[in-house]
Amino acid sequence: MTAIKFKRLPGNDLPLPCYETPGAAGMDLRAFLPEGPVIFEHGSLLIIPTGFCVELPQDTEMQIRPRSGMALKHGFIIPNSPGTVDEDYRGEVKIGLYYLGKDPFAISHGDRIAQAVIADVRRFPTVEVEELSDTKRGSGGFGSTGAA
């Protein structure tokens, strides 16, 4: 089976990202903060390193998504969610976290702060045309079909 290749950055003693249960969709990503915890205040937006670079299989992407517990219990959102790691990216994977909680919250080295889902990517050629085909929806959007 194809493996996701991770390259460990110097000083990184963290476990390799992995699936926490056999059926998990995402592998958890940990904060690489060897110099100590980072304190989030309400409204903080910080980019947290993971200590790993990744090489993805051809025609895949890594989506960086929030962990539900971090979001719903503590108020951490990922503003660019799902973050997109391109298959040709060779830099360190980083996670942007925005904190909505009231009280200051510490994120420490090794905390599992996000999850990475590997997804297939299809690429298509693009073409400019004069007309698009007719549909029942037409130009309706943004709630045009109602709520109930």
Ligand SMILES: O=c1ccn([C@H]2C[C@H](O)[C@@H](COP(=O)(O)OP(=O)(O)OP(=O)(O)O)O2)c(=O)[nH]1
């Ligand atoms: O949550 C994320 C999102 C992106 N990246 C890295 C991998 C990705 O391949 C690269 C570029 O991301 P993206 O294409 O979303 O950002 P951009 O603003 O379009 O930057 P670029 O012009 O470099 O493509 O940044 C991360 O490490 N974490």
Ligand SMILES: [Mg+2]
């Ligand atoms: Mg881009």
